[in-house]
Amino acid sequence: MExxxxxxxxxxxxxxxxxxxxxxxxxxxxxxxxxxxSSPLGLYRELGRAVSEGRADFSSAYGFxxxxxxxxxxxxxxxxxxxxxxxxxxxxGLPPDRLNVPDGSxxxxxxxxxxxxxxxxxxxTVGGVDVQILGIGANGHxxxxxxxxxxxxxxxxxxxxxxxxxxxxxxxETIEDVPTHCVTQGLGTILDARRLVLxxxxxxxxxxxxxxxxxxxxxSVPASILQWxxxxxxxxDEDAAQLL
Ligand code: GLP
Numbered sequence: 001m002e003x004x005x006x007x008x009x010x011x012x013x014x015x016x017x018x019x020x021x022x023x024x025x026x027x028x029x030x031x032x033x034x035x036x037x038s039s040p041l042g043l044y045r046e047l048g049r050a051v052s053e054g055r056a057d058f059s060s061a062y063g064f065x066x067x068x069x070x071x072x073x074x075x076x077x078x079x080x081x082x083x084x085x086x087x088x089x090x091x092x093g094l095p096p097d098r099l100n101v102p103d104g105s106x107x108x109x110x111x112x113x114x115x116x117x118x119x120x121x122x123x124x125t126v127g128g129v130d131v132q133i134l135g136i137g138a139n140g141h142x143x144x145x146x147x148x149x150x151x152x153x154x155x156x157x158x159x160x161x162x163x164x165x166x167x168x169x170x171x172x173e174t175i176e177d178v179p180t181h182c183v184t185q186g187l188g189t190i191l192d193a194r195r196l197v198l199x200x201x202x203x204x205x206x207x208x209x210x211x212x213x214x215x216x217x218x219x220s221v222p223a224s225i226l227q228w229x230x231x232x233x234x235x236x237d238e239d240a241a242q243l244l
Pocket of ligand 1: 039164
């Protein structure tokens with residue numbers, strides 16, 4: 001595992017973008033795995049800068065989101081499809097029709113599960129993810145793989161942890177408006193990506209980062225699977241790295 005500790009959040013974005021760009025193929029359409037949350041925003045801005053300076057081109061790239069809420073009305077501004085259209089497609093010029101997001105609109109478990117299987121199939125069809133961009137939850141979650149998630153899990157429906165709903169309540173009017181369930185890529189799905197680039201800033205992430213990078217490999221800390229991947233890059237600020 002490569003760990004890069006940066007003095008400023010801007011530098012975190014730059015170094016993370018460099019790690020992403022270095023792993024993209026130039027002989028076929030690149031496939032990006034996309035995380036939501038505030039952590040990767042600086043990285044997306046830097047990728048946008050690389051496009052405007054002619055150092056990168058995502059016009060034939062595919063994007064695959066890590067996760068989506070279940071049950072939000074179509075077009076809801078906090079649905080991850082809308083978030084990624086705003087924060088990634090527009091910023092880096094990834095065509096909206098190449099942005100794939102798990103389908104959280106199914107009304108039954110069977111419908112949602114069928115959608116999750118189709119999502120895995122779609123990732124396989126384009127040849128797998130070249131670089132998976134990741135944030136980390138304060139409880140060590142990856143995507144919405146909460147503590148206790150199976151280490152080999154695939155895309156599926158999950159219930160959100162109480163801590164995650166509280167953390168994400170800032171995006172909704174009240175905590176009751178935060179969905180209770182999601183569809184998320186599994187830890188096994190994430191491990192299939194050829195490179196993992198995780199971005200974390202701030203002391204609220206320090207415990208999760210120390211447990212993920214230096215603790216035991218355990219389902220209690222889903223991000224500890226990063227230790228199992230042969231090409232993982234952690235890009236941190238000094239606050240997030242303080243317990244390493
Ligand atoms: C959500 C997302 C995760 C993300 C996490 C951390 O729960 N599903 O993929 O890593 O938030 O978000 P932030 O970067 O805003 O702390």
